[in-house]
Amino acid sequence: MTVAAPALADHAFLRGMRADDVARLAGAAVAVSMPAGHRLFDEGAPAEKCWLLASGHVALDLHMPGRANLIVETLAGGDVIGFSWLAPPHEWQFGAEVVEPAEAFELDGATVMALCDRHPELGYQLTLRMLGAAVQRLQATRVRLLDLYAPPGGAGA
Amino acid sequence: MIFQAVPARYRVASRAAETHDTVTLGLEPVDQPIAPHRPGQFAMLYAFGSGEVPISISGEPGGSGLVYTIRSVGAVTQALCEAGPGELIGVRGPYGTDWGVTDAAGQDLVVVAGGIGLAPLRPALLAALAARERYRRVTVLIGTRTPDDLVFADELDIWRGQGADVRVTVDRATVGWRGHVGVVTQLIDRLDVDPAATLALVCGPEVMMRLTARSLLARGVAADGIRVSLERNMRCGIAECGHCQLGPLLLCRDGPVVSYERAAPLLSVKEL
């Protein structure tokens, strides 16, 4: 189902983006409804899309032999899912599965890259936002690594 | 506060293991009971021959009983965690400031707990749920290390049934965990917040409280709408040994619950 620009503009990820850039993106977007259990992608598969999650709850996971799928991070409404489409080897590093029924805007990677080549301003805005989301996740991951809830004397208080 | 020359003796009436290193003890008085705790207050618990540690009240048992949830991290807490039903424990207290949860009447109450920090918050939450109609939304955000480290795990659905929106996130998932994985501040980022009418009660490791407060401030909650439970070395609990100082505050008397407006400048000074 194609996406109307105003619906896309509402998404937290695109807040502040110029209307004409949003409209360009809307042309590359499809609105999807995903039931619980639906796998968006699997580790190792070609990374060709990304999603702007509007609602619901998606888990990034890793398959570990003898241990089924271990969740490494969960994402919810407002989050962007998928960075691996941006750069070589364009392969998913983790898998992703819907935990609670999710609504999202699915963006085709190749189309979005072509749009950015033709409209550098769009490319710049998208890059800034992707970078921002990645940095936030990096910071959160660093805090998780601190293992704050470990017994005192181990991690810092 | 009544000056206690010696600890009051209490008998362990119940002992429940919350996790591999955390135990909840239910105590009944042997000697004259101490005054009832207000949520957020603490007592100095004495294990015979071992010493005393400050532990926050973690429940509302009713009557003259007391409930404490203790994590085994040293000699004294280990002795307390090993105490079985019938054994005696010494109690001095209650000391310190309370959460003041009724200040959130008519507003949204957001409780953010990190790890064992859920224990000092639990009495405030139970009090709010017992008078649920006084509050608008009641949200509980819990961050914990792994699903196995979650305390009061079997109560979360009860709290949901009583009108709390309870969300749990883990730093690291174990097999079979289908809930959130990530830092507790990510739950705040995604929360629907009414900044002008929110009281947030935050308890956990100091770094977690600073980051949580930062996220809440970023959502527009005022610094005086955020309360944290601070911790420093405590030896007497009655403001006469000098150990628990944090700048102008004596945390056994002016804390442990402190408004973030007051706490923020103090927490930002290294080695204060």
Place this chain on the structure above:
Amino acid sequence: MDGPIPADGPLLMEAAALDPLLDALREAGYRVIGPTVSDGAIILGELGSADDLPFGWGVSLEPGGYRIRRRDDSAAFGHSAGPQSWKQFLHPPREKVWSARRVDGGFEVEAAGEPAAPLAFFGVRPCDLRAIEIQDQVLGRGQHAGSRYAARRAGVFIVAVNCTEPGATCFCTSMGTGPQAGPGYDLALTEMVTGDAHRFLIDVGSLAGADMLAGVPTGPADDAAAASARSAVADAADRMGRSMPADILHDLMAGSESAARWDDVASRCLTCGNCTMACPTCFCTTVEDVTDLSGDHAERWQLWDSCFDLDFSHLHGGPVRSSPRSRYRQWLTHKLGTWHDQFGISGCVGCGRCIVWCPVGIDLTEEVAALQAEARQPAETPPAEAPQPRTGSEPS
């Protein structure tokens, strides 16, 4: 200390009347503590008779230096800043708080007993009198009214001695604590030695004080004697060796968290804690829980502690105040600043002991002056050296 202060004017007594006064105190059941010479210092010990007082002894004081010296008169109270203060008697360095023993089904706890004889403090300087008042506020009032400190304090008889000869390290005037004793004494003496005449002006501060003089040869002081004593004390106020800007100390400390001066003092401070031991208001303690070998008998002891100790601020595996810089800052900003926030009063009485007994001679009046000077300067951090661009070619 109870009852209205008698309205009659001051009394006069000869030095020879000191013994009858000490006898009266002992007969009333007091253990009398006062200054006495021992081990090359003027310490506080039990007085058997007036002969135990340090007649003719004075002190030479400087940062990190204390020597007793022979005076050229026979004054008994011509000295100051001894290594100890009265806090060792009211707030002992080691004290059992309670003991516990295992019994069937658990344990029993018993508060430690109270000491037997009440104390009479003989020769309390005005600064030390204020220090006692400060510790009363911290340890003996409000929620502490039932404490061991309060019980010990209630029975103390105080004979203060006004200062006529300040030490080089004294600054009680600027801290508002002397050289005239404030309220809180039962009797206050002002010593007057001229040639062979050795007399004391006596101000009566309480009914108990008046009663104690019953068997002591005294007479009403004539105007000349009274005037001479008062002016000697008033003169002393202008002869202090040092001074402090007391009225701005709280705010100065509050604003000095990141002062560069702390690094300077930290390069000298040994964090030995002598200052906290010698200071008459420092009150911090720690607790020790000990058992005997059988494990059936446990005791809780309270000991003096110092914020300079690394273990003092131990939290979750390490000290919060790890650097000497942070520990010196804690001590000074607490003493002069946050003490006000916590107790409503200043923690410093200007006795100068910390200056004298610091092994490296750190002088807090000097540190305060430096902090004040630093606070007055506009923030003048020199711009950091900008990284030089690499040219990629060799300099020609």
